[in-house]
Amino acid sequence: MALAFLKRLRIPIAIGALLALNFVFKNYVNPYVTQIVCMIGINIIMATSLSLINGHTGQFSIGHAGFMAVGAYTSAAITVYGHNAVLSAFHFLPAELVQDIFFILAVMAGGLAASFAGLFVGIPALRLRGDYLAIATLGFGEIIRVVILNLDVIGGARGFGDIPEYANFFWIYLFALLTVVLISRMVYSVRGSAFLTIREDEIAAESIGIPTARYKTIAFCVGSFFAGIGGGLFAHLFTYLHTNSFTFLRSIEFVVMVVLGGMGSITGAILAAVVLTILPEALRAASEWRMVVYSLLLISMMLLRPQGLFGLKEWNPFNKAKKCS
Amino acid sequence: MLLEVENCSLSFGGVKALTAFGMALQEGELLGIIGPNGAGKTTLFNALTGVYQPDAGDLRLSGESLVGRSSHEINELGIARTFQNVRLFQNLTVEDNVLVGFHHQMKTSLIAAGLQLPASAKEEEDLRRKAIELLDLFGLSGRREELAKNLPYGDQRKLEIVRALATGPKLLLLDEPAAGMNATEKNDLVGLIRQVRDRFKLAVILIEHDMSVVMTLCPRLIVLDYGVVIATGTPEEIRKNPKVIEAYLGKA
Numbered sequence: 001m002a003l004a005f006l007k008r009l010r011i012p013i014a015i016g017a018l019l020a021l022n023f024v025f026k027n028y029v030n031p032y033v034t035q036i037v038c039m040i041g042i043n044i045i046m047a048t049s050l051s052l053i054n055g056h057t058g059q060f061s062i063g064h065a066g067f068m069a070v071g072a073y074t075s076a077a078i079t080v081y082g083h084n085a086v087l088s089a090f091h092f093l094p095a096e097l098v099q100d101i102f103f104i105l106a107v108m109a110g111g112l113a114a115s116f117a118g119l120f121v122g123i124p125a126l127r128l129r130g131d132y133l134a135i136a137t138l139g140f141g142e143i144i145r146v147v148i149l150n151l152d153v154i155g156g157a158r159g160f161g162d163i164p165e166y167a168n169f170f171w172i173y174l175f176a177l178l179t180v181v182l183i184s185r186m187v188y189s190v191r192g193s194a195f196l197t198i199r200e201d202e203i204a205a206e207s208i209g210i211p212t213a214r215y216k217t218i219a220f221c222v223g224s225f226f227a228g229i230g231g232g233l234f235a236h237l238f239t240y241l242h243t244n245s246f247t248f249l250r251s252i253e254f255v256v257m258v259v260l261g262g263m264g265s266i267t268g269a270i271l272a273a274v275v276l277t278i279l280p281e282a283l284r285a286a287s288e289w290r291m292v293v294y295s296l297l298l299i300s301m302m303l304l305r306p307q308g309l310f311g312l313k314e315w316n317p318f319n320k321a322k323k324c325s
Numbered sequence: 326m327l328l329e330v331e332n333c334s335l336s337f338g339g340v341k342a343l344t345a346f347g348m349a350l351q352e353g354e355l356l357g358i359i360g361p362n363g364a365g366k367t368t369l370f371n372a373l374t375g376v377y378q379p380d381a382g383d384l385r386l387s388g389e390s391l392v393g394r395s396s397h398e399i400n401e402l403g404i405a406r407t408f409q410n411v412r413l414f415q416n417l418t419v420e421d422n423v424l425v426g427f428h429h430q431m432k433t434s435l436i437a438a439g440l441q442l443p444a445s446a447k448e449e450e451d452l453r454r455k456a457i458e459l460l461d462l463f464g465l466s467g468r469r470e471e472l473a474k475n476l477p478y479g480d481q482r483k484l485e486i487v488r489a490l491a492t493g494p495k496l497l498l499l500d501e502p503a504a505g506m507n508a509t510e511k512n513d514l515v516g517l518i519r520q521v522r523d524r525f526k527l528a529v530i531l532i533e534h535d536m537s538v539v540m541t542l543c544p545r546l547i548v549l550d551y552g553v554v555i556a557t558g559t560p561e562e563i564r565k566n567p568k569v570i571e572a573y574l575g576k577a
Contacts, residue, residue, distance in 0.1 A: 182439045182440070183439075185438065185439050185440070185441050186435060186438055186439040189435075189438030189439070189441075189445065189449065190421075190424045190425070190427070190428075190431065190438070190448075190449045190452055191428070191431055191434070191435050191438045191445075192435060192438055192439075193417065193421055193424065193425045194425065194428060196416075196421075197414050197417075197425050200413075200414035200416060200417065201413075201414060201415075203376065203396070203408075204408065204412035204414065205414075206375075206400070207374060207396055207397075207405070207408075207412075207489075208405065208425060208426045208428065208488060208489065208492050209400035209426075209428050209429040209492050210397055210425065210428050210429075211395075211397045212397070312416055
């Protein structure tokens with residue numbers, strides 16, 4: 001009874017909780033901690049969206065940072081160059097409201113640009129699988145980075161600065177929540193099971209009428225869309241972008257999150273995103289040994305639990321004992 | 326005519342898997358294909374379902390050519406199949422394995438599913454009911470929450486047939502459905518295939534090495550050897566055909 005009531009009001013409750021936490025983080029928590037917490041939210045978006053491609057659809061993309069970069073630079077370019085024009089055009093509305101709507105639209109535009117890039121990779125990637133696909137996505141991620149590095153309008157090698165600081169705890173976690181809810185509902189619906197059948201057995205999937213090529217492309221597009229959103233939030237959190245933030249190593253970090261969480265578990269990807277964002281910070285005390293300890297932890301994790309933290313299982317408090325595929 | 330195959334040839338490098346193969350199939354017919362290992366039986370199934378494209382010749386389902394079409398398009402036209410070495414979605418539940426078979430009959434979009442719109446939820450509920458009905462027919466509905474990989478082998482084979490039926494085919498291709506089954510299971514299977522054919526008004530082509538199964542089930546047989554049809558006819562005729570005996574046992 002009580003749970004059903006809670007379930008009906010879950011959207012206002014979630015938004016209220018996010019606003020309250022946002023207030024707490026803004027006023028009572030030191031900025032260093034707040035920034036880590038925000039980074040966790042962004043990484044949750046990245047890991048969940050990559051989980052759709054790598055974990056659920058069984059493709060192997062190691063170019064996720066490239067899509068993040070597309071989203072970050074696109075949305076930042078929009079807010080940097082459009083900021084004044086938009087504020088003056090809608091001067092009759094409260095500035096904060098205009099700013100927030102403008103920010104959401106810019107982030108969405110970043111997501112769309114990234115998903116367009118995802119389409120570009122997705123289509124040639126249809127001919128490749130396994131290691132070959134991985135190398136192709138790696139190459140694509142690097143191409144994006146190098147192209148941005150040479151575009152002077154968005155800072156080029158100097159980096160892209162003066163991005164308005166629109167992102168905060170509230171927006172980041174609102175988008176993270178949307179990402180997780182949308183992607184998990186999608187992959188665990190009957191129609192979305194098509195993604196899972198590609199991971200399980202492509203020939204069998206085709207034999208029962210599933211257009212595998214289309215679903216692979218959709219996985220790349222949707223995954224990149226949310227990666228672009230993550231990038232947009234990242235840009236407006238740090239207010240400065242440089243292509244060094246979107247190297248191959250960053251992509252690997254996301255892959256590690258998905259693998260560590262369990263290929264095909266969104267719960268696992270979220271948990272791994274939290275742990276792997278906190279861990280390097282927590283190990284700061286070990287100074288120069290911290291990356292060694294970090295690597296050792298990863299290695300022992302893979303030895304002790306090769307299927308990842310969650311394997312293929314999910315944990316959903318609202319939907320007891322359902323869906324473990 | 327439901328299915329017509331004309332002059333179909335397919336080779337892999339120097340190996341001629343099918344040579345000028347031809348056959349026709351009536352609606353509702355049960356046809357058996359037998360032949361020694363490597364005779365081209367599975368290749369024929371792969372050519373029919375678009376896994377391989379024939380080098381020459383034509384395959385038509387209800388008059389529509391299947392050449393150049395991909396597997397999922399052919400499934401939508403009405404051919405469903407099972408595989409020689411079971412290809413289930415191992416990490417999905419038994420029920421989900423059947424549900425994905427309804428894929429091209431679904432009307433609501435992926436976006437509706439992502440947003441969990443009422444239309445999508447209702448459709449899923451209807452499909453779930455249909456899936457349970459199908460599973461019931463094969464005595465599998467009690468295990469629908471289990472992962473497919475945890476089913477015993479015989480049940481995995483049955484589940485593969487259920488999944489194929491979920492796609493709503495006109496023609497069902499069964500690739501050695503009785504392999505690995507014991508005598509009782511084989512008997513059940515024969516009954517089930519007949520029942521399924523009558524209930525869903527399907528034509529069935531059966532590849533089978535187990536002669537008792539194929540001879541009781543199919544009024545007409547085709548014998549393949551090295552990609553060539555060496556005999557066709559009723560089980561009685563096939564049993565006596567000297568060419569068939571030679572293909573299976575060699576010359577004295």
